[in-house]
Amino acid sequence: MDDAIIIGGSFAGLAAALQFGRTLRKATVLDTGSPRNRFASHSHGLFGHDNRTPREILELARQQLATYPHVSLVDARAVHASGTLDDFTVVLGNGESLQARRLLLSYGRTDHLPDLPGFAECWGKTVVPCPYCHGYEIAGQHWGLLYHSPMSLHMPPLYKHWTDRITLFTDGHDLPAEERQALAERGVQIVDGKVSAIRHNGGALSAVELADGRAVEIHTLFAHPPSTPSSDLHQRLGLATSASPIGEIVTVDETQQTSVPGVYAAGDLANPMSSLTVATHAGAMAAIQTQRSLIV
């Protein structure tokens, strides 16, 4: 039996695995190889790894983990999880079962990209979600923002820190008059009408096209597609969840412990702030607390 099974072996999961390896705890990491930022040409803001590709960072972590004999990295999907403290079972896609005393869920979230021509081709390159991740390289350029909910209205004041050239595409949504006025006072241009396509060349965006035939040239479009947890295992285990600005997240305390004893969660699954730094911190915290909980 493992001390812990980690479901999801990306930034949060591998950060946890490193702590298990170093504390001589037997851990198995299950992973299907689809980190959320896999579409990004480069990754930014992770200390010591700035401007590497996501794959490079994860491959380096996997190479380093391979030197720890207590950690097993397994390319497999977890399809079922059940049990209680000290006696959890995880079933893999091939039917095999694994047992562990603790579980760490770090399977992240899946972004549901809109069915908008050009969006998927540009996602992670010139259609991006986060100014902290992508803003530095495009400071001073013309930024667009695709409206998706009232949360979108909080973005332009933040973006102003990087650029004065901001266009909000309402995408057919009605904006209250007072919100329009507040945005206009900040120098934000508002373009009404339904967006029909992202014009691009090999992922390099050139303009946002509108259903009425207009095209607005911009450099980069910020967008926040809806996302959901990448698996339903937290539901199968009966974990408490809470609503957040990005949707349902697994509820954890400051030690990353969920509502079910012995089950921990870390990374985007349990935190509305999508960030490699936050995910790796949470993964390490979850593993350290798990390790402590195993001391008799």
Ligand SMILES: Cc1cc2nc3c(=O)[nH]c(=O)nc-3n(C[C@H](O)[C@H](O)[C@H](O)COP(=O)(O)OP(=O)(O)OC[C@H]3O[C@@H](n4cnc5c(N)ncnc54)[C@H](O)[C@@H]3O)c2cc1C
């Ligand atoms: C386009 C884009 C660009 C980004 N750029 C940056 C950036 O530059 N800097 C930054 O700090 N943040 C960035 N982020 C945010 C960052 O990607 C996330 O915060 C981070 O990936 C979260 O790590 P995680 O380990 O929680 O989840 P993920 O990295 O999403 O990993 C989850 C892992 O679990 C696996 N998995 C899923 N289900 C199962 C299952 N049932 N069984 C086994 N394995 C499973 C997946 O294959 C995946 O490998 C970006 C996000 C996006 C969408």
